[in-house]
Amino acid sequence: MPIALPLRRLWTLDKFAYSLRVFIAFSGALLFSVFQADVALVIPLFLGIIACALSETDDSWQGRLQALIVTLLCFALASFVVQWLFAWPWLFALGLGVSAFTLIMLGAIGQRYATIASGTLILSIYSMINIEQHGGVDADVASRQLLLLAGAAWYGLISVIWCALFSRQPVKQSMARVYKTLGEFLILKSALFEPVRGVDVEARRVALAHQNGQVVAALNQAKEMIFRRLEGQRGSQKLNRYLRIYFIAQDIHERASSTHYPYSALTEAFFHHDVLFRCQRLLDQQGRACRQLAKSLLLNRPFDHELSEQALMDLRASIDNLSDRDRPEWRALIHPLNALADNLATLETQIASVHNPDASFDRRDSALFDRSPSSIKEAWNRVRLNLTLGSPTFRHAVRLSSALVAGYALLQWLDPEQGFWILLTTLFVCRPNFATTRRFLSQRILGTVLGLVVGWASISLFPQPGVQSMIAVAAGVCFFANRERHYVIATASITLLVLCSFNQVGDGFDLIWPRLFDTLLGAVIAGLAVFFILPDWQGRRLYREAAKVLTSHRGYLDEIVHQYETGKQDDLAYRLARRNAHNADAAFSTLLTNMLHEPGHYRKQDADSGLRFLVLSNTLLSHLSALGAHRHRLTDDEDDAALMPQARRISELLEAMTRELHARQPVTALDEQTDMLLAALGDTPKDAATPVSSERATAVTLYRPIQSQLRLIAEQLTPLAQSAARLTQRPKSAGH
Structure with a gap:
């Protein structure tokens, strides 16, 4: 038992x-070379394994098998072309540029194709290294190239078998990741309730927006995993259970994202009372419950949320205490507090239902939206739409292909030893935007230096070939375990693998300086390419991404209004509109983060405008989420039915703002339209006990949640228009 738990x-x-599959593949290749008494076989086998592992797609075993067949066909074609053109440098350069451009553009079809295309490019360069290692094309070149494909096929076979045996484990891990990120989101959200003066609320909202992007990414990944495994297996009970857990996570996200009242007003009114501390504690405990739930899903353990249940009871008691005091200045605010408590109570119920999703599942429409192309024509249309200078994919394809051709020309001119490592470094470092390229560039250089030092020490201290082979296998596993989160360690590991492997067939010490020199050259080429060749400065795209945000928010609002008119139904159209809104918000947050890491001269004139728009759009999304959380069919005799024309008017104003923003035209001020909307939405309840000032009119209207949320949404229009207007302003002097 003491051993079983750590293993579990x-x-x-x-x-x-992932690491275990790589370990099995590397170990198998090593054993094969030992049995063949030819240690040189290890290098092409290892390179093939690495290329295939980097091309691995997440699928059911049937989907993985299909992807593997396509991958091996692409690998075989790339290997054959490299072998055929290797002796003609100019023709080779042309083929390298065209193939790199084509493969990157194929990535516009979808993530699966982008992954395979990237792996094919990597294997192409591995093929060059494999040929160069033996002095060029000779009589045995075909067999050595086949070893590359054999290594790729060997790992692919392991991957397919693994998918067949453990197809549910990645889904379980992805769902745990969703609830972990949701937990972090709730904990960050709880900080907004902290009744402390002088707090930088905007900074907290920016942090919340960034974390919302993490939640959205986790939800998207989980959806794709479930969808791929549901194809042809809709009757699987376990998969359907994970599908229900995923839908509950979506509902929790909508509740967690919602904002039912300006928290600053509540802070001002109840600064000397504990009710907001109770709200903060409840949200914090619900966040911790979500994190505990993530562990429970992974370990199949019972889930305990007693602390959050007790925190909810304490909040109810605190609100009841305030109600019993019956102070006139508090009466209007008791209603938003009760609405807030109701929302948190519903959130608590949703969290509690995750461990038994079947009991509360009454969703009629459980379809998932398939974002992959349904035909060759649709796939081509996606590529065709990206064949424009405005497409980041097109610009990256031109940039990377040009960088690879320049690197190849440089190595032909300098004729350095092991020169094709220049191309490999350029391929790994050159990324779609400057910020990411700069990060990978510095980490690649640092990791290479670290790997060379460790590699030099390893081959000096352990000259035995068997020990070096085991170090190479361990380094390969370490590379795949760290390549996404710790790139410096990953680069150091792959450098160590190269030194220990090549030391088996030659002198590894002779590879140290060429490897360092080639890495520096490749990194410089990638850096110059991303700076000078169709640079994709994020600030120039900020207004277009902002327009996409408003478009998606408007679509979300339209779906919410439609459901108020026809009845609540969590159908695909509604869930897609909600997901598009969150995706757009997350994409804008990511773009803004990248922009802030670009050289100051090339940023937008005022980066604060982007941050301000992010805060406002995220606030708007939180009010839309609250409006969506209250969905029900409005009957003709309900007072709120008369509010739907005002909701459609808000949608029209968002559409007009979007058109002006997308066209980079001056954005019309919305002060007058906003005042008219607020006047139409600002009816004072008949049973108001005391007169209220204009500042407290919004608080009073919270008797009716729909009316309140529409007012809060309308109040965002004027500052949104002002922020959008600043985004459309052109720099006084044109940058590069």
């Missing part, structure tokens, strides 16, 4: 299975 926890790590 190890099995829950998302990188453990």
Whole structure:
């Protein structure tokens, strides 16, 4: 039992299975070379394994098998072309540029195709290294190239078998990741309730927006995993259970994202009372419950949320205490507090239902939206739409292909030893935007230096070939375990693998300086390419991404209004509109983060405008989420039915703002339209006990949640228009 628990926890790590597959593949290749008494076989086999592992797609075993067949066909074609053109440098350069451009553009079809295309490019360069290692094309070149494909096929076979045996484990891990990120989101959200003066609320909202992007990414990944495994297996009970857990996570996200009242007003009114501390504690405990739930899903353990249940009871008691005091200045605010408590109570119920999703599942429409192309024509249309200078994919394809051709020309001119490492470095470092390229560039250089030092020490201290082979296998596993989160360690590991492997067939010490020199050259080429060749400065795209945000928010609002008119139904159209809104918000947050890491001269004139728009759009999304959380069919005799024309008017104003923003035209001020909307939405309840000032009119209207949320949404229009207007302003002097 003491051993079983650590092993069980190890099995829950998302990188453990990946690393174990790589370990099996590397070990098998090493054993094969030992049995053949030819240690030189290890290098092409290892390179093939690495290329295939980097091309691995997440699928059911049937989907993985299909992807593997396509991958091996692409690998075989790339290997054959490299072998055929290797002796003609100019023709080779042309083929390298065209193939790199084509493969990157194929990535516009979808993530699966982008992954395979990237792996094909990597194997192409591995093929060059494999040929160069033996002095060029000779009589045995075909057999050595086949070893590359054999290594790729060997790992692919392991991957397919693994998918067939453990198809549910990645889904379980992805759902745990969703609830973990949701937990972090709730904990950050709880900080907004902290009744402390002088707090930078905007900074907290920016942090919340960034975390919302993490939640959205986790939800998207989980959806794709479930969808791929549901194809042809809709009757699977376990998969359907994970599908229900995923839908509950979506509902929790909508509740968690919602804002029912300006928290600053509540802070001002109840600063000397504990009610907001109770709200903060409840949200914090619900966040911790979500994190505990993530562990429970992984370990199949019972889920305990007693602390959050007790925190909810304490909040109810605190609100009841305030109500019993019956102070006139508090009466209007008791209603938003009760609405807030109701929302948190519903959130608590949703969290509690995750461990038994079947009991509360009454969703009629459980379809998932398939974002992959349904035909060759649709796939081509996606590529065709990206064949424009405005497409980041097109610009990256031109940039990377040009960088690879320049690197190839440089190595032909300098004729350095092991010169094709220049191309490999350029391929790994050159990324779609400057910020990411700069990060990978510095980490690649640092990791290479670290790997060379460790590699030099390893081959000096352990000259035995068997020990070096084991170090190479361990380094390969370490590379795949760290390549997404710790790139410096990953680069150091792959450098160590190269030194220990090549030392088996030659002198590894002779590779140290060429490897360092080639890495520096490749990194410089990638850096110059991303700076000078169709640079994709994020500030120039900020207004277009902002327009996309408003478009998606408007679509979300339209779906909410439609459901108020026809009845609540969590159908695909509604869930898609909600997901598009969150995706757009997350994409804008990511773009803004990248922009802030670009050189100051090339940023937008005022980066604060982007941050301000992010805060406002995220606030708007939180009010839309609250409006969506209250969905029900409005009957003709309900007072709120008369509010739907005002909701459609808000949608029209968002559409007009979007058109002006997308066209980069001056954005019309919405002060007058907003005042008219607020006047139409600002009816004072008949049973108001005391007169209220204009500042407290919004508080009073919270007797009616729909009316309140529409007012809060309308109040965002004027500052949104002002922020959008600043985004459309052109720099006084044109940058590069």
